[in-house]
Amino acid sequence: xxxxxxxxxxxxxxxxxxxxxxxxxxxxxxxxxxxxxxxxxxxxxxxxxxxxxxxxxxxxxxxxxxxxxxxxxxxxxxxxxxxxxxxxxxxxxxxxxxxxxxxxxxxxxxxxxxxxxxxxxxxxxxxxxxxxxxxxxxxxxxxxxxxxxxxxxxxxxxxxxxxxxxxxxxxxxxxxxxxxxxxxxxxxxxxxxxxxxxxxxxxxxxxxxxxxxxxxxxxxxxxxxxxxxxxxxxxxxxxxxxxxxxxxxxxxxxxxxxxxxxxxxxxxxxxxxxxxxxxxxxxxxxxxxxxxxxxxxxxxxxxxxxxxxxxxxxxxxxxxxxxxxxxxxxxxxxxxxxxxxxxxxxxxxxxxxxxxxxxxxxxxxxxxxxxxxxxxxxxxxxxxxxxxxxxxxxxxxxxxxxxxxxxxxxxxxxxxxxxxxxxxxxxxxxxxxxxxxxxxxxxxxxxxxxxxxxxxxxxxxxxxxxxxxxxxxxxxxxxxxxxxxxxxxxxxxxxxxxxxxxxxxxxxxxxxxxxxxxxxxxxxxxxxxxxxxxxxxxxxxxxxxxxxxxxxxxxxxxxxxxxxxxxxxxxxxxxxxxxxxxxxxxxxxxxxxxxxxxxxxxxxxxxxxxxxxxxxxxxxxxxxxxxxxxxxxxxxxxx
Numbered sequence: 245x246x247x248x249x250x251x252x253x254x255x256x257x258x259x260x261x262x263x264x265x266x267x268x269x270x271x272x273x274x275x276x277x278x279x280x281x282x283x284x285x286x287x288x289x290x291x292x293x294x295x296x297x298x299x300x301x302x303x304x305x306x307x308x309x310x311x312x313x314x315x316x317x318x319x320x321x322x323x324x325x326x327x328x329x330x331x332x333x334x335x336x337x338x339x340x341x342x343x344x345x346x347x348x349x350x351x352x353x354x355x356x357x358x359x360x361x362x363x364x365x366x367x368x369x370x371x372x373x374x375x376x377x378x379x380x381x382x383x384x385x386x387x388x389x390x391x392x393x394x395x396x397x398x399x400x401x402x403x404x405x406x407x408x409x410x411x412x413x414x415x416x417x418x419x420x421x422x423x424x425x426x427x428x429x430x431x432x433x434x435x436x437x438x439x440x441x442x443x444x445x446x447x448x449x450x451x452x453x454x455x456x457x458x459x460x461x462x463x464x465x466x467x468x469x470x471x472x473x474x475x476x477x478x479x480x481x482x483x484x485x486x487x488x489x490x491x492x493x494x495x496x497x498x499x500x501x502x503x504x505x506x507x508x509x510x511x512x513x514x515x516x517x518x519x520x521x522x523x524x525x526x527x528x529x530x531x532x533x534x535x536x537x538x539x540x541x542x543x544x545x546x547x548x549x550x551x552x553x554x555x556x557x558x559x560x561x562x563x564x565x566x567x568x569x570x571x572x573x574x575x576x577x578x579x580x581x582x583x584x585x586x587x588x589x590x591x592x593x594x595x596x597x598x599x600x601x602x603x604x605x606x607x608x609x610x611x612x613x614x615x616x617x618x619x620x621x622x623x624x625x626x627x628x629x630x631x632x633x634x635x636x637x638x639x640x641x642x643x644x645x646x647x648x649x650x651x652x653x654x655x656x657x658x659x660x661x662x663x664x665x666x667x668x669x670x671x672x673x674x675x676x677x678x679x680x681x682x683x684x685x686x687x688x689x690x691x692x693x694x695x696x697x698x699x700x701x702x703x704x705x706x707x708x709x710x711x712x713x714x715x716x717x718x719x720x721x722x723x724x725x726x727x728x729x730x731x732x733x734x735x736x737x738x739x740x741x742x743x744x745x746x747x748x749x750x751x752x753x754x755x756x757x758x759x760x761x762x763x764x765x766x767x768x769x770x771x772x773x774x775x776x777x778x779x780x781x782x783x784x785x786x787x788x789x790x791x792x793x794x795x796x797x798x799x800x801x802x803x804x805x806x807x808x809x810x811x812x813x814x815x816x817x818x819x820x821x822x823x824x825x826x827x828x829x830x831x832x833x834x835x836x837x838x839x840x841x842x843x844x845x846x847x848x849x850x851x852x853x854x855x856x857x858x859x860x861x862x863x864x865x866x867x868x869x870x871x872x873x874x875x876x877x878x879x880x881x882x883x
Contacts, residue, residue: 246533246656281475281676283393288387295383298376305369312365315358318350323532329540336540345532352552355522360515361809367509370690374502377671377684381498384679385668386463389661394468396657400650401453404446407646411435413444414638420859431635438639445646477663481676486597487705489666493593494699496671500589503582514571520564523556586703589669594708596665601709610652617645708821731755742798745788756760756799768804768828768869777823779831785826790871791836802828806847807854808861822847828869847848 289295324344331337351358415435422432460468483489494500529550537543557564624641627633667673674681687694697704728737731744733751740755768790769784779787794800806825808817822845829845832838855862 280473281388284391284464284469284472285387285677285679285874287466288383289380289681291465292383292387292463295376295379297381298372301713302369302372305365305372309362309365311368312358312362315351315361318348321347321349323347331540333539339536339540339542341534341536343532343534345530345561347530348528350527351524352527353523353525355519355524356629357516357519360512360519364509364512364516366691367505367512370687371502371509373685373687373690374505375500377498378502380681381668381671381673383463384673384677385664388664388673390456390460390463391468391472392657392660392664395472395474396653397449397456398472399454399653400449401446403646403653404442404449407494407642408439408442408446410642411439411639414635414642415439418635426542434635435639438552438643477660477667477676481672482663482666486594486707486709489593489597489670490590490703490705491699492670493589494586494703497585497589497669498671500582500585500703501629501695503578503585504697507575507578508584508695510571510575514568514575517564517567517571518555520567522562523554525552525554527551530554590703590705592665593669594706596662596669598709599662600659600666603662607652607659608656610648610655614645614648614652617641617648624733627876635796649728650706685690750821761830768871770828770869771822771864772867775820775826777820779827784831784835787831788836791832791838794838794842801842801844802832803844803846804832804847805870805872806849807852807866807868808849809866810850810853810856810859811858811863818847818849818851820847821849824869 322345326342327340329339329341337694415432418431418435422429457468483492528552529548531546531548533544533546535542535544537545621641621644624633624638627640664673667676729735729740730737731740733740733745733749733755735751735755737743742751742756745751745755768786770779770786772778790802794802804825805820806823806828808821808824825845825847829843832843833840850866853862853866854868856864
């Protein structure tokens with residue numbers, strides 16, 4: 245049993261100050277002047293790498309839209325060359341040549357490829373926009389949760405420290421009594437054990453505090469404030485009905501909107517992929533100058549040309565058709581992601597809303613328990629001092645107060661966390677925490693046609709609590725119908741596992757045919773080629789007969805036995821017979837659906853020949869498959 249002196253304990257449990265020194269030595273410093281939640285969440289959003297990643301992805305999508313729009317503008321190219329040429333014709337066999345030219349290409353028609361590409365990038369831009377908002381909300385939720393946990397575990401450490409102080413005080417009192425000879429040594433042993441437990445409790449809480457501070461640094465990027473302020477969420481921000489919470493979530497959740505715009509982006513891509521079936525029409529113009537003609541004579545020549553050019557692909561190896569099919573599969577994928585987002589939102593809102601409801605109901609009782617435990621603790625301590633209570637009574641009351649205080653504190657913070665979750669799913673956490681993002685545009689600034697939809701049809705809401713209540717309602721009386729014996733085997737239909745058994749067969753208590761206790765071997769006429777385990781298609785009927793019998797009598801089992809001729813190596817023949825038996829068993833189970841647990845395959849090789857000789861006739865007969873029926877297999881008992 246581990247125990248610490250009071251002097252050791254006071255040094256051991258100053259973990260908060262130690263952690264502050266440790267993190268400061270690593271270059272991580274706290275900012276105690278910024279101790280409110282809003283400021284800390286703002287710092288997290290401004291510095292969190294995941295938010296920065298989504299921000300740069302959004303900025304990149306803006307450039308993608310501008311790239312797509314350039315398809316409507318002409319392309320102007322300037323070319324120039326200075327070279328040395330050798331040839332075996334014309335005026336000179338070697339000479340220097342210079343040329344320059346400018347060309348213009350203006351797209352007139354491209355099968356709506358450019359317009360659909362612009363529409364796609366505009367929707368991709370909106371996808372990135374809502375993904376940025378989603379990550380911002382998620383980071384705000386994580387930062388607020390981390391802030392809450394720091395607050396909670398600081399208070400839990402304080403509660404554990406108070407519990408430890410009480411145990412130490414009782415320990416000192418008992419020890420003085422034992423030293424003076426007026427208290428029992430057993431009491432000292434008992435308080436020593438309880439003191440060790442109290443010391444373990446505070447170690448646990450301080451370890452938890454260490455972990456939440458580490459998580460806080462990951463999310464926010466710095467140490468939490470030394471004295472974080474308490475905060476609460478106004479009850480008016482949480483809808484009073486689950487249907488309202490779900491409705492607000494569907495209308496405002498950025499993740500859901502990202503999936504909706506992603507569908508539109510993929511649909512634009514599908515339309516864009518159809519441009520391969522259309523001709524391309526371009527306006528082209530060119531003007532050029534060169535200092536020699538085609539024969540090498542030194543002569544300045546100029547050339548100008550303007551034309552409307554049409555190109556129409558007749559065959560591309562099926563690429564256009566495959567591109568269209570691929571694009572529509574991407575549309576289906578985007579719709580699946582939308583449905584998944586809908587379900588996740590619905591689940592998160594329903595769980596968080598129910599937690600708020602349950603905890604709100606529990607909190608008054610937990611507070612009453614905590615207050616009553618505190619009164620009992622004080623009363624028992626006073627009564628112990630005058631000899632009316634035992635040490636065990638005092639320690640039990642102290643531990644009950646400790647546990648009730650922890651339960652009340654945890655419930656309060658759990659309720660706050662669920663409220664934050666609801667606000668996050670409804671896209672309102674930044675507003676609730678008074679956090680602003682000045683650099684972010686609004687949806688109307690990015691598109692003239694924002695998506696509008698009916699949440700009721702897009703994501704149907706379910707009130708789970710009403711469904712649960714219906715489970716406890718008295719079920720309607722079920723009409724009792726006569727239990728017949730349709731196959732007249734003496735077993736009622738309700739418990740008959742083998743209906744339609746023949747009238748003259750004896751059945752067991754389950755209505756299934758009983759069999760004689762005997763073993764019968766049945767040849768399955770499947771001839772195999774020499775050195776082969778392949779079953780030819782025309783011989784499947786032999787296996788099907790066995791399968792039909794086993795379907796009719798589900799209690800039967802079979803051992804498929806493979807045998808080989810005496811000709812050849814014995815070891816090889818045994819392996820070959822195993823392969824043949826396995827091939828038959830595999831057809832029986834995979835093709836005809838017999839449960840593999842009812843089928844066993846064994847190879848016997850040359851061990852059991854039907855004719856003990858090596859000849860063409862004997863080899864053909866010995867190379868066989870037998871079905872070894874079990875004790876239940878062959879013949880049904882008659883009544």
